[in-house]
Amino acid sequence: MSTLSIVYVVLFYAATLLFVVGVAKKILQYTRSPAPLKIPTTPAPTTTSGVAYRMAREVVLFESLFKSSKWTWIFGWLFHFGMFLVLVRHLRYFMADVPFWLAAMQPFGKYAAFMMVAGLAGLWARRFLVDRVRYISTPSDHLMLALLMGIGISGALMTFAAHTDIVQLKMFVLGLLRFAPQPVPQDPVLLAHLAMVAVLMIIFPISKLLHAPGVFFSPTRNQVDNPRERRHLADWAAQLEK
Amino acid sequence: MAAAPDFEVAKLTGEITVPKLREGAMAGIKAYIASEKIQEPLGFPGQLVEDWHDRAIGKMGELLKKYRSLQVFMDACVHCGACTDKCHYYLGTSDPKNMPVARQELMRQVYRRHFTFAGKYFPKLVGAKDLSREILDDWYSYYYQCSECRRCSVYCPYGIDTAEITMAGREILDSVGIGQKYSNEILGKLHRIGNNLGLPGPAILDTLEGLEEDVLEDTGIPVKFPLDVEGAEVMLVTPSADFFSEPHVESLIGYAKVFHAAGISWTLSTKASEAGNFGLFIGSYENMRKAALRIRDAALDLGVKRIVVGECGHAWRVAYSFWNTLTGVGAGAPEDDEFARKLQAQLDHSYPQPSHICEVTHDLLKRGVIKADKSKNDHRVITFHDSCNVSRASRMGDMPGGQFIIPREVIKMVANNYQDMAPGTTHEATFCCGGGGGLLTDDLMQVRVKGAQPRMEAFKDVVDNNKVNFLALICAICKAQFTKVLPYYGYKMDMVGGVHQLVATAIELPGLGAGPVEEEAEEAESEAAAAGDE
Ligand code: HEM
Ligand code: HEM
Ligand code: SF4
Ligand code: SF4
Numbered sequence: 097m098s099t100l101s102i103v104y105v106v107l108f109y110a111a112t113l114l115f116v117v118g119v120a121k122k123i124l125q126y127t128r129s130p131a132p133l134k135i136p137t138t139p140a141p142t143t144t145s146g147v148a149y150r151m152a153r154e155v156v157l158f159e160s161l162f163k164s165s166k167w168t169w170i171f172g173w174l175f176h177f178g179m180f181l182v183l184v185r186h187l188r189y190f191m192a193d194v195p196f197w198l199a200a201m202q203p204f205g206k207y208a209a210f211m212m213v214a215g216l217a218g219l220w221a222r223r224f225l226v227d228r229v230r231y232i233s234t235p236s237d238h239l240m241l242a243l244l245m246g247i248g249i250s251g252a253l254m255t256f257a258a259h260t261d262i263v264q265l266k267m268f269v270l271g272l273l274r275f276a277p278q279p280v281p282q283d284p285v286l287l288a289h290l291a292m293v294a295v296l297m298i299i300f301p302i303s304k305l306l307h308a309p310g311v312f313f314s315p316t317r318n319q320v321d322n323p324r325e326r327r328h329l330a331d332w333a334a335q336l337e338k
Numbered sequence: 339m340a341a342a343p344d345f346e347v348a349k350l351t352g353e354i355t356v357p358k359l360r361e362g363a364m365a366g367i368k369a370y371i372a373s374e375k376i377q378e379p380l381g382f383p384g385q386l387v388e389d390w391h392d393r394a395i396g397k398m399g400e401l402l403k404k405y406r407s408l409q410v411f412m413d414a415c416v417h418c419g420a421c422t423d424k425c426h427y428y429l430g431t432s433d434p435k436n437m438p439v440a441r442q443e444l445m446r447q448v449y450r451r452h453f454t455f456a457g458k459y460f461p462k463l464v465g466a467k468d469l470s471r472e473i474l475d476d477w478y479s480y481y482y483q484c485s486e487c488r489r490c491s492v493y494c495p496y497g498i499d500t501a502e503i504t505m506a507g508r509e510i511l512d513s514v515g516i517g518q519k520y521s522n523e524i525l526g527k528l529h530r531i532g533n534n535l536g537l538p539g540p541a542i543l544d545t546l547e548g549l550e551e552d553v554l555e556d557t558g559i560p561v562k563f564p565l566d567v568e569g570a571e572v573m574l575v576t577p578s579a580d581f582f583s584e585p586h587v588e589s590l591i592g593y594a595k596v597f598h599a600a601g602i603s604w605t606l607s608t609k610a611s612e613a614g615n616f617g618l619f620i621g622s623y624e625n626m627r628k629a630a631l632r633i634r635d636a637a638l639d640l641g642v643k644r645i646v647v648g649e650c651g652h653a654w655r656v657a658y659s660f661w662n663t664l665t666g667v668g669a670g671a672p673e674d675d676e677f678a679r680k681l682q683a684q685l686d687h688s689y690p691q692p693s694h695i696c697e698v699t700h701d702l703l704k705r706g707v708i709k710a711d712k713s714k715n716d717h718r719v720i721t722f723h724d725s726c727n728v729s730r731a732s733r734m735g736d737m738p739g740g741q742f743i744i745p746r747e748v749i750k751m752v753a754n755n756y757q758d759m760a761p762g763t764t765h766e767a768t769f770c771c772g773g774g775g776g777l778l779t780d781d782l783m784q785v786r787v788k789g790a791q792p793r794m795e796a797f798k799d800v801v802d803n804n805k806v807n808f809l810a811l812i813c814a815i816c817k818a819q820f821t822k823v824l825p826y827y828g829y830k831m832d833m834v835g836g837v838h839q840l841v842a843t844a845i846e847l848p849g850l851g852a853g854p855v856e857e858e859a860e861e862a863e864s865e866a867a868a869a870g871d872e
Pocket of ligand 3: 438483490
């Protein structure tokens with residue numbers, strides 16, 4: 097195997113390890129830290145199923161964002177939903193047999209790349225055009241958008257312009273999954289795409305991308321509004337009663 | 339109004355606009371710092387400690403472990419900017435550090451530097467900064483320009499609640515010896531004497547007797563204001579401002595008339611002579627708990643069956659959301675929870691515990707147990723200001739959104755002319771009065787006046803277009819704030835009053851002598867049922 101292939105194999109194993117361990121540690125930390133007081137924000141559901149429904153609306157529709165800023169919502173939702181479709185389409189690289197529904201969505205699913213890139217462009221423009229958003233933007237905010245933009249554009253290039261050898265790529269990916277590494281295809285666009293994806297995975301657990309797991313643990317969104325009916329007591333707070 | 343202000347007061351237009359940012363616009367503004375004498379009884383160092391840096395970072399680490407809210411909120415913000423135009427202090431001052439995300443960032447920059455990989459190794463990239471004296475000063479400045487109103491939390495896609503961060507910031511500041519004079523002094527009085535005003539028992543008794551005389555003179559009916567009556571059914575816990583301040587006291591008269599008309603035996607308590615709890619404002623669980631325990635103790639001492647809370651926003655948040663946790667006032671404690679069970683066994687669970695006075699009055703009016711002559715309020719055109727803590731941090735009744743429905747229904751059952759303010763400024767989108775969260779002090783007058791601007795714009799709109807002349811409130815802080823701030827915007831302070839002031843005006847008091855006995859009340863109830871609900 098070429099040095100390049102070895103580099104990519106190592107890179108992907110390392111990135112996956114950092115991503116999985118990093119995110120798992122964060123989730124564990126969130127699970128373990130107590131929420132000593134009931135602080136759900138109105139409109140707060142009074143039942144657990146109500147909370148699940150609220151959370152689903154936040155994650156799927158970005159409901160709160162819709163209430164606050166229509167432009168950010170449009171771009172943000174285009175980007176995320178586009179990315180979601182793209183990732184679903186990507187599943188075909190990770191399975192030996194592609195199920196029917198996945199194959200069926202391929203022809204139109206590929207246009208999701210444009211949703212994703214358009215959304216990113218809009219979000220990025222806000223960081224320059226809106227004085228308040230400009231004020232709060234850090235270099236890492238711009239780099240993050242650049243990175244995702246890079247992934248999106250390199251991917252779209254392969255899909256719509258400079259096609260890559262999908263069969264060979266699939267062997268590479270399945271090789272990684274089966275711990276029997278195969279050579280990586282020597283296509284510069286694909287190599288760029290993959291390198292950026294690896295970087296994304298590495299920074300995920302140490303950056304604001306933690307908003308993805310974080311939203312599920314946000315006490316203002318995931319608590320049931322029933323403080324009068326149930327006594328809610330954290331362990332450290334219970335100690336004060338001893 | 340006192341002398342002309344030394345700052346510019348915006349001219350109202352009736353519309354809320356988002357200003358261009360002006361950096362440093364409010365940078366010099368600092369609340370008075372608490373003295374040693376104020377700090378120490380609360381368990382805080384008297385002045386800035388020498389090793390403040392390490393202690394502050396240590397405290398932050400401790401809070402991150404104790405509060406998931408803080409940990410998640412520190413990590414999750416994506417700088418999307420959705421909250422940037424949601425804070426009334428930003429809208430009123432245009433200082434960018436009053437944008438919720440920027441207020442959070444004051445702490446997040448330090449969190450990143452000390453608690454995250456990216457901030458340790460690439461501080462510039464992610465905007466991480468070591469905690470410096472300047473940052474500490476910025477904290478003090480801007481964490482006391484936040485009223486912990488939670489409006490930002492409604493709009494953030496992850497529900498990031500800047501109030502939680504402000505509270506943590508204040509707690510860290512207190513732990514290194516920098517406290518705010520106003521909040522901490524009042525909290526000290528509450529611990530020492532039993533209420534925020536520092537009124538001893540005899541003074542309260544004196545006031546209540548005075549009120550009995552006043553009401554008797556006005557109405558010819560001996561409405562009682564009982565204090566420390568053992569075995570009463572209801573213990574009313576109300577902000578101490580209700581005993582002395584205008585227009586607060588008018589609402590106290592309203593509560594008394596409601597209990598009188600309904601024939602419910604009730605009492606106030608000297609030990610629990612304060613519903614407010616500034617422990618919330620400074621984010622100190624221990625102090626908040628200590629203050630709340632007075633209510634538990636009083637309830638146990640007097641053996642009351644119901645605990646009812648008067649008109650006060652943050653007090654209702656603490657009561658509704660936290661009392662069960664802090665003191666056991668509530669229901670549903672598990673069997674092995676002796677601490678809470680002891681009190682919960684005594685309480686009557688056919689009523690919500692605790693209940694808001696609006697819930698009580700609403701229920702009595704609806705059932706026809708008490709009656710009101712709406713026309714008595716015909717000289718008023720009323721609008722209602724949703725207080726932030728009631729709207730976004732608590733509830734009333736048994737349905738979501740009850741905190742919006744119930745006070746409005748009470749108003750409409752005692753008055754004919756009601757007009758809501760513009761959507762986007764009411765319900766969970768309500769704008770803070772500008773004086774909540776420990777900012778109700780003269781040394782922060784500029785912050786208060788400017789922060790009130792969004793609410794004042796919405797108010798102007800209904801005054802101009804709907805002839806509104808009464809701003810109905812259910813919060814002691816809102817009442818004090820608006821009485822003070824309205825004149826800056828050219829309105830008379832007597833436009834401000836409580837919901838129970840309206841009730842007091844219209845309620846029909848049953849003839850001389852005691853109120854109706856329970857049977858009569860039941861009769862009235864079946865009558866009302868027969869007549870059908872309107
Ligand atoms: C549970 C899943 C997720 C939810 C609910 C979610 C939600 C959001 C929301 C509401 C925003 C703010 C609005 C916006 O700028 O779009 C946002 C921003 C962002 N999200 Fe997500 N997200 C999720 C997963 C992800 C993932 C997996 C990634 C990346 C791989 C990601 C990357 C980003 C980025 C980079 C931004 C900032 C955009 C900017 O700079 O303006 N998100 N997300
Ligand atoms: C191991 C992970 C990944 C591999 C092996 C991979 C590989 C590829 C390949 C081979 C294509 C071209 C498809 C074609 O020619 O039809 C592609 C397209 C694309 N990729 Fe990836 N990719 C990965 C991860 C990602 C991630 C995480 C993102 C987004 C955050 C992404 C975004 C895109 C986009 C937007 C396209 C173009 C649209 C499409 O074909 O769906 N990729 N990717
Ligand atoms: S809690 Fe209220 S005052 Fe504080 S930042 Fe948020 S909107 Fe502003
Ligand atoms: S709305 Fe929430 S995620 Fe967006 S900038 Fe404000 S605090 Fe951060």
